[in-house]
Amino acid sequence: MNRLLKAATCEFIGTAFLLATVVGSGILAHKLDAGNVAVSVLAVAFATGTVLTALILAFGSISCHFNPIVTLASAIRKEFSWSWVIPFFIVQIAGAAFGVVIANLMFDLPGMTIASTPRSGFGQWLGEFVATFGLLGVIFGTAKSRASALPFAVGAYVAGAIWFTSSTCFANPAVTIARALTDTLTGIRPTDVAAFIYAQGAGATAALIIFGWLFAADQAELSKRQELDRLYEKEPASVSH
Amino acid sequence: MNRLLKAATCEFIGTAFLLATVVGSGILAHKLDAGNVAVSVLAVAFATGTVLTALILAFGSISCHFNPIVTLASAIRKEFSWSWVIPFFIVQIAGAAFGVVIANLMFDLPGMTIASTPRSGFGQWLGEFVATFGLLGVIFGTAKSRASALPFAVGAYVAGAIWFTSSTCFANPAVTIARALTDTLTGIRPTDVAAFIYAQGAGATAALIIFGWLFAADQAELSKRQELDRLYEKEPASVSH
Amino acid sequence: MNRLLKAATCEFIGTAFLLATVVGSGILAHKLDAGNVAVSVLAVAFATGTVLTALILAFGSISCHFNPIVTLASAIRKEFSWSWVIPFFIVQIAGAAFGVVIANLMFDLPGMTIASTPRSGFGQWLGEFVATFGLLGVIFGTAKSRASALPFAVGAYVAGAIWFTSSTCFANPAVTIARALTDTLTGIRPTDVAAFIYAQGAGATAALIIFGWLFAADQAELSKRQELDRLYEKEPASVSH
Amino acid sequence: MNRLLKAATCEFIGTAFLLATVVGSGILAHKLDAGNVAVSVLAVAFATGTVLTALILAFGSISCHFNPIVTLASAIRKEFSWSWVIPFFIVQIAGAAFGVVIANLMFDLPGMTIASTPRSGFGQWLGEFVATFGLLGVIFGTAKSRASALPFAVGAYVAGAIWFTSSTCFANPAVTIARALTDTLTGIRPTDVAAFIYAQGAGATAALIIFGWLFAADQAELSKRQELDRLYEKEPASVSH
Numbered sequence: 017m018n019r020l021l022k023a024a025t026c027e028f029i030g031t032a033f034l035l036a037t038v039v040g041s042g043i044l045a046h047k048l049d050a051g052n053v054a055v056s057v058l059a060v061a062f063a064t065g066t067v068l069t070a071l072i073l074a075f076g077s078i079s080c081h082f083n084p085i086v087t088l089a090s091a092i093r094k095e096f097s098w099s100w101v102i103p104f105f106i107v108q109i110a111g112a113a114f115g116v117v118i119a120n121l122m123f124d125l126p127g128m129t130i131a132s133t134p135r136s137g138f139g140q141w142l143g144e145f146v147a148t149f150g151l152l153g154v155i156f157g158t159a160k161s162r163a164s165a166l167p168f169a170v171g172a173y174v175a176g177a178i179w180f181t182s183s184t185c186f187a188n189p190a191v192t193i194a195r196a197l198t199d200t201l202t203g204i205r206p207t208d209v210a211a212f213i214y215a216q217g218a219g220a221t222a223a224l225i226i227f228g229w230l231f232a233a234d235q236a237e238l239s240k241r242q243e244l245d246r247l248y249e250k251e252p253a254s255v256s257h
Numbered sequence: 258m259n260r261l262l263k264a265a266t267c268e269f270i271g272t273a274f275l276l277a278t279v280v281g282s283g284i285l286a287h288k289l290d291a292g293n294v295a296v297s298v299l300a301v302a303f304a305t306g307t308v309l310t311a312l313i314l315a316f317g318s319i320s321c322h323f324n325p326i327v328t329l330a331s332a333i334r335k336e337f338s339w340s341w342v343i344p345f346f347i348v349q350i351a352g353a354a355f356g357v358v359i360a361n362l363m364f365d366l367p368g369m370t371i372a373s374t375p376r377s378g379f380g381q382w383l384g385e386f387v388a389t390f391g392l393l394g395v396i397f398g399t400a401k402s403r404a405s406a407l408p409f410a411v412g413a414y415v416a417g418a419i420w421f422t423s424s425t426c427f428a429n430p431a432v433t434i435a436r437a438l439t440d441t442l443t444g445i446r447p448t449d450v451a452a453f454i455y456a457q458g459a460g461a462t463a464a465l466i467i468f469g470w471l472f473a474a475d476q477a478e479l480s481k482r483q484e485l486d487r488l489y490e491k492e493p494a495s496v497s498h
Numbered sequence: 499m500n501r502l503l504k505a506a507t508c509e510f511i512g513t514a515f516l517l518a519t520v521v522g523s524g525i526l527a528h529k530l531d532a533g534n535v536a537v538s539v540l541a542v543a544f545a546t547g548t549v550l551t552a553l554i555l556a557f558g559s560i561s562c563h564f565n566p567i568v569t570l571a572s573a574i575r576k577e578f579s580w581s582w583v584i585p586f587f588i589v590q591i592a593g594a595a596f597g598v599v600i601a602n603l604m605f606d607l608p609g610m611t612i613a614s615t616p617r618s619g620f621g622q623w624l625g626e627f628v629a630t631f632g633l634l635g636v637i638f639g640t641a642k643s644r645a646s647a648l649p650f651a652v653g654a655y656v657a658g659a660i661w662f663t664s665s666t667c668f669a670n671p672a673v674t675i676a677r678a679l680t681d682t683l684t685g686i687r688p689t690d691v692a693a694f695i696y697a698q699g700a701g702a703t704a705a706l707i708i709f710g711w712l713f714a715a716d717q718a719e720l721s722k723r724q725e726l727d728r729l730y731e732k733e734p735a736s737v738s739h
Numbered sequence: 740m741n742r743l744l745k746a747a748t749c750e751f752i753g754t755a756f757l758l759a760t761v762v763g764s765g766i767l768a769h770k771l772d773a774g775n776v777a778v779s780v781l782a783v784a785f786a787t788g789t790v791l792t793a794l795i796l797a798f799g800s801i802s803c804h805f806n807p808i809v810t811l812a813s814a815i816r817k818e819f820s821w822s823w824v825i826p827f828f829i830v831q832i833a834g835a836a837f838g839v840v841i842a843n844l845m846f847d848l849p850g851m852t853i854a855s856t857p858r859s860g861f862g863q864w865l866g867e868f869v870a871t872f873g874l875l876g877v878i879f880g881t882a883k884s885r886a887s888a889l890p891f892a893v894g895a896y897v898a899g900a901i902w903f904t905s906s907t908c909f910a911n912p913a914v915t916i917a918r919a920l921t922d923t924l925t926g927i928r929p930t931d932v933a934a935f936i937y938a939q940g941a942g943a944t945a946a947l948i949i950f951g952w953l954f955a956a957d958q959a960e961l962s963k964r965q966e967l968d969r970l971y972e973k974e975p976a977s978v979s980h
Binding site: 533534535536537539540543544547619620621622624625628632635636638639640642643644647650651652654655657658659661662663664665666708712713 | 745748749752756759760761762763764767768771772773775778779781782783785786787788789790792793794796797798799800801841842844845846847887890891894
C-alpha cells in the first residue's frame with residue numbers, strides 16, 4: 017500500500033511538472049517572441065525535453081510513467097500490475113490538470129480557462145499516431161538495449177517530436193485532457209480532445225504489435241527475470257525503470 | 258581545515274561562474290536580439306544549463322552546492338555538517354556577487370549597478386515556490402536513484418525551469434541577492450529580493466517534507482552508510498555528490 | 499532469417515523517422531519563422547540531433563545504420579556481412595521515402611511533390627565531402643574508444659554539422675534521394691541528387707583510408723574478437739552497436 | 740614515432756573540424772538571421788558545443804587537446820611529454836588554419852581573407868581570461884572526478900561560455916590565430932590577436948595555480964599511477980583522456 021501511495025505521488029507530481037513546463041514555457045515564450053512563433057515552439061521543445069529528462073531521473077527509482085498510455089501498454093506487456101492501472105490513470109489526469117492550473121496562476125491568469133485553439137484534421141491525427149508510435153518504440157527499445165539511457169532517450173525524442181509532428185506531439189491522454197484547461201499557446205479546444213486520444217490509442221496499438229515483436233524478451237531472459245522475481249518476492253518491477 | 262578551505266573555494270568559484278553565466282549571457286543576448294526577448298531567454302536558459310552541468314562535473318569531487326538552500330536542506334537531511342553551513346553561506350553570497358561584478362566588467366559596464374527590474378506579485382512568488390520545490394526534488398531524487406546523472410539532471414532542470422516559471426527560476430538566495438547588483442536583463446530590484454527568498458524558503462520546506470518522505474533512505478541503506486563512514490572515518494559525505 | 503527481418507524492420511522504421519524529423523521540422527519551422535530562416539535551421543538541427551540520438555538508443559540492440567554509406571563502410575571494414583548490404587540499401591531508401599511521405603501528409607501536403615530547391619556547386623559538394631568524412635570519423639572513433647557514447651556522439655555531430663556545412667549535412671544517400679520528394683524547406687532538386695551522392699562517396703573513401711589507419715583495431719584485439727565470435731557462433735556483431 | 744604521428748593527425752583533423760564548425764556556422768547563420776544576431780550566436784554556440792563533444796568522443800582514445808594551452812598546461816602538470824609540445828603546437832595551428840580555409844571554401848568565399856572585426860578592450864580581455872580560466876578548471880576538475888564525462892563537460896562549458904564572455908570564448912591560441920583568416924561573423928582583426936593570446940595565457944596561469952592546488956592528485960593516487968606506468972611501460976597517459 018505504501019508503495020502504491022509513493023508511486024501515485026510521483027505520478028501526480030511528475031505529470032504536474034510536465035504540464036506546468038509545456039504550458040508555462042508556451043505562455044512566457046509567446047509573450048516575448050515578437051511574432052516569431054518558431055522561437056516559441058523552440059522554447060517549448062527545449063524546456064519540455066530538459067525537464068522531462070530531469071523528472072525521469074528524479075522519480076525513476078519509484079515511478080515515472082507520467083502517461084496513461086505508457087501505463088496501459090506496460091500492463092499489456094505484463095511489465096506492470098493491472099491492479100495499479102486505474103489509480104495511475106486518476107493521479108496522472110489529476111496531476112496534469114493541477115500542473116496546468118499552477119502554470120496559469122504563475123502567469124497571473126485565471127486558474128482554468130477553456131482553450132480555443134482548434135487542433136483537428138487528418139494531418140494532425142496522423143501526427144498523434146506517429147508521435148505515440150515513436151514514443152513507445154523509443155521506450156520499449158531503449159528499455160531493452162540500454163535502460164540507463166531511458167531518461168535521455170525519452171527527453172530527446174519528445175523534444176524532437178514537438179518539432180516534426182504537425183500536432184506538436186501530445187502523445188499522452190492526460191496531457192491532452194489537461195491542455196484543454198488553458199486558453200494559451202499550447203491549449204487544445206475541448207471538442208478536439210477525443211479525436212487526439214483515439215489517434216494516440218491507434219498509434220499505441222500499432223506500437224504494441226510491431227515493437228512487441230521487435231523487442232520481445234528472449235525466452236531465456238524471461239525465465240531468468242521470473243526466477244529473480246520469485247527469489248526477491250518483488251512487486252511489479254517495471255514501476256521503476 | 259584544508260578540506261573546508263577547498264570546499265569553500267569550490268563554492269566561491271562555482272557560484273561566481275554561475276552568476277557570470279546568467280548575467281553575462283543576458284547582457285550579450287539582449288544587446289543582439291533585435292527586440293525578440295524570447296531569443297534572449299533562450300540564450301540565458303541554454304548557457305545556464307550547459308555551464309551548470311559543467312561546473313557540477315568539475316567541482317563534484319569536492320563541493321558543488323552553489324546554493325544556500327541546497328546547503329541548508331542537506332544539513333537538515335543530516336547529509337551535511339552543520340558546522341560548515343555558515344561558511345558556505347558566506348562564500349556562496351560573496352562568490353555570487355563577485356560573479357556579477359565580473360560579468361558587468363566583461364561587458365564594459367560599471368562593476369556594480371543597482372537593478373531596476375521589478376519582479377514581484379503572487380504569480381512570480383508562486384514561480385519561485387515551484388522552481389525551488391522542483392529543484393530540491395530533482396536533487397534528492399536523482400541523488401537517490403542515480404547519483405552519477407546529477408550534473409545532467411540539475412543542468413537540464415534549471416534550463417527548463419527558466420522557461421516555465423514566471424519568475425525565470427532564481428531558486429537560490431545567493432543568486433537572488435547578487436542579481437540585485439546589475440541593472441541589466443537579468444537584474445532584480447533590491448526591494449523585491451526578500452519576497453523571492455521567502456518564497457524559495459517556502460518551496461524548500463515543502464520539498465523537505467514531501468521528498469523527505471518519498472526519497473527516504475531505507476533503514477538498511479542508512480546503517481550500511483554509517484558503517485562505511487565509521488570504517489573510513491570520512492568527513493561529511495554529501496559535500497561531494 | 500528472422501534476424502535479418504528484424505534488422506531490416508529497424509532500418510526501415512528508423513530511417514523513416516529520421517526523414518520525417520528532418521522534413522517535418524523544416525515544414526513547421528518555416529511556416530512560423532517570420533522570415534528568420536536561421537531559426538528554422540536551428541529547429542531542424544535541434545530536432546534531428548535529438549531524434550537521431552533517441553533512435554540509435556532505441557534500435558541499437560538490433561540495427562541502427564539508417565544510412566547506406568554506414569552499411570557499405572562497415573562491410574568494407576569487415577564489421578558487417580556483405581550478404582546483408584543490398585537488403586539494407588533497399589529498406590533504407592524505402593524507409594526514407596516513406597518518412598518523407600508521412601511528413602508531407604502530416605502537414606496536409608500531397609504525399610509526394612518534386613523538390614525545386616537547387617543545391618549545387620563546388621562549395622556544397624565540398625560540404626557533403628566534409629560532412630560524410632566527419633560522420634564516419636565520429637562513428638569509427640567513438641565505436642573504438644567509447645561505444646556506449648555512440649548515440650550521443652552521432653546525434654551531436656549531425657546537429658552541429660547541419661550548421662557548419664554549406665550543404666546542411668545530408669551525408670546519407672538514402673536521405674538525399676528521399677528529400678527530392680518534398681517541395682519544402684529541406685527538399686533537393688532531383689537533378690542535384692547524383693552529385694551530392696558522389697561527394698558523399700568521395701568523403702567516405704577518404705574516411706575509410708584515414709580513419710581506417712587511425713582507428714585500426716590492434717592485432718591482439720582482433721584475435722580476441724574472432725575467438726569470441728567462434729565461441730558464440732555470433733552473426734555479424736556490428737549490426738548492433 | 741607511429742604513436743606521435745597518430746596523435747598529431749588527430750590534433751590536425753580535430754582542430755580543423757573545430758574551426759570549420761565555428762566559422763562555418765557563423766557564416767550560414769549570419770546569412771539567414773534577418774538581423775537578429777542573437778540567433779546567430781545561438782547557432783554558433785549550439786554547433787560548437789555539439790561538435791566539440793563529438794570530436795572529443797571520437798578522438799579521445801588517441802589525442803584530443805585541439806588547443807595549445809591545454810597541451811602546455813598538461814605538460815606543466817607532468818601529464819604530457821614535453822617532447823611532444825612543439826609538434827602539437829604546429830599541427831594545432833596548421834589544422835585550425837586549414838579548418839578556416841575549408842569553411843570559407845564551403846561557402847564559396849576565397850580560401851583566406853583578412854578579418855576586419857575589431858575585438859579589443861579591457862572587457863574582452865577579461866572575457867578571455869575568465870573563459871580560459873574556466874576551461875582549464877572544467878578539464879582538470881572533471882578529469883579528476885569523472886573522466887568519462889569530460890567530452891560532455893567540455894562541450895557544454897564552451898557552448899555556454901560563448902554566451903557569457905564578452906569575447907565569445909576563444910580560449911585557444913590556435914583558434915585565435917586561425918580566426919584572423921576569415922572576414923566573416925566570427926573573424927578577429929589580426930592586430931587584436933596578440934592581446935587575446937596574452938589574456939588566455941594569464942587565465943591559464945591563474946588556473947594552473949588555483950586548480951593545481953584544488954585538484955592536486957593525492958600522494959597515494961600518484962604512486963599508484965606511477966607504478967601502473969612502470970608495469971605497462973606506457974607512453975604519456977594524458978594524450979588520451
